Amino acid sequence: MLKVRGRVARRLSTVALVGALAAGLLTAQASSAVAVSTGSIQGTVSSGASGFDASEVLVTAYELEDDEWVEAGYGWSDGDGRYSVDGLAAGDYRLEFYDYSDTTATEYWDDVTDIEDADDVAVGAAQVVTGKDAVLAQALPIGSSREPSVSGALTPGSVLTVDPGAWVPGDVQVFYEWMLNGEEVEGAYDRTFALTAQHVGVPVAVRVTVWKPGYRYETRTLHAGAVGLATPTGLDVAVSPAGATFTWNVVPGATDYRLTMQGRTRTYGGSTGGRTSMTFYAGSLEPGRTYTASVEATASTRPVSSVPATVTFTTPAMPAATKLRTYEKKARSSGVAWPAVEGARRYEITVWSKGRKARTFKTVNRGRVLRGLKPATKYYVRVTSFSADDLSRSVSRKWTFTTRKK
Incomplete structure (x- = not known):
């Protein structure tokens, strides 16, 4: 049995159920594997709401396990609004009526908007319980007075945070689903999402869904962008008349570094070996001359590079010969x-x-x-x-x- 995270979980997981039905893997009544000894709950759904489609209502039976409402069975209504939730063992259940088209408001039997206030439906061994009918009300719209947004640096080691925005009416429930490359990240349902080196070059987005009993779901998809590399920090240079030694801090997720000076680029790469800083020597410089150098972090596995860090320095004048x-x-x-x-x-x-x-x-x-x-x-x-x-x-x-x- 599937443990439901919340009302929005039912809405989102329904997409997979619809696909299974279309592929013929499940019947509308989910009855292909029903044992003779199990019971059913049957009834009809209807609504006077404009645009209501009786065939798009998902009816789910929940039972209480360890203080959590857990899905025990489900069934889709047909074109006439008839439904049957089959395969139920003897016990007490609560029914949820969810209109996948979002035309009508989600409700629970009998005519309440919260599962905690719903009436129990008792099912005996192999019993068919009928007459659990529902008349669904028009779902009201939720408006936005401030759109949600996502903030944070798109670099490994940073944390992205969602501002849920402001909604009318207030006191809405807000749900988050983080996505990488358009695919949902299992277990990532918080306001925040921590970026790691494995995310370099990968587009990150978050789906924000708000809901309130009696209202439609409102969803916004926020595209944060692809994860990049941070600009190298701590760039320092020790100079001599003919050379310069550069040091900078290791950039999380970087596999290589490019140092550019006088139009020439040198690549320095390889494993950091647990080091916290990198060192690179550039020789054949001219004494007493001013140079500007830049260092950028790159990732060999993905076409991504950081904004470069720059430093300007002057080599000392050339010393005179001594000790003839x-x-x-x-x-x-x-x-x-x-x-x-x-x-x-x-x-x-x-x-x-x-x-x-x-x-x-x-x-x-x-x-x-x-x-x-x-x-x-x-x-x-x-x-x-x-x-x-x-x-x-x-x-x-x-x-x-x-x-x-x-």
């Missing part, structure tokens, strides 16, 4: 070397002695051998470091060395 040393020093040559200068892609070594014109040696390495020198001569040296596009440079202090005698 000589090696393989001879009478007419000497090697000079220094630690690598961050951001430098080439160097120029300027060498001179008193009374002599300076000479320049070029290299892409951290030093080189200077040839064509004079023996026992004191030389002065400066190293100029150049960036990749020569937009940045730095000049070292002056060093000295003396060549050997012959």
